[in-house]
Amino acid sequence: MLYEIVIWIDADACPVREECYKVALRHKVPVKVVSNSFLRVLDHPLIERIIVSDGFDAADDFIAENCGSGSVVITADILLADRILKAGAMGLSPKGDPWTDDNIGAAIATRAIMADLRAGALGENIGGPKPFTHADRSKFLQSLHNMIERLKRA
Helix, strand or coil, X not given: CCCCCEEEEECCCCCCHHHHHHXXXXXCCCEXXXXXXXXXXXXXXXXXXXXXXXXXXXXXHHHHHHCCCCEEEECCCHHHHHHHHHCCCEEECCCXXXXXXXXXXXXXXXXXXXXXXXXXCCCCCCCCCCCCCHHHXXXXXXXXXXXXXXXXXX
């Protein structure tokens, strides 16, 4: 079965767009950058900017409805990651961690626990994610490259 490999970026808060472009151009793979508002993207025939409405989860809905086998979706959104896995796509967090059927359930549960903790904190700062590092960028580049190579061999 032949399918087109496509990188989808949940772009509104994505810190690794430039890294996606770098890998995509090396592999000659199209990129679809989906956001709720105008974002500057690399001017290249393989890069497509898609602006959706500013409705709640509009970008997530667009990606989930249009990705599938052959797609790699870059997102930090755990609920979107769950949806794209169910659509047959591969998922990757901006820190280079793959979203898989084996880890998505635990990620959803952890997300729910953290939401409950934040709701009960009554204004206290309980912390947030660790800062994004150079090592995270490097891990992301390698993980995306490996996913594209795996899809090419499939």
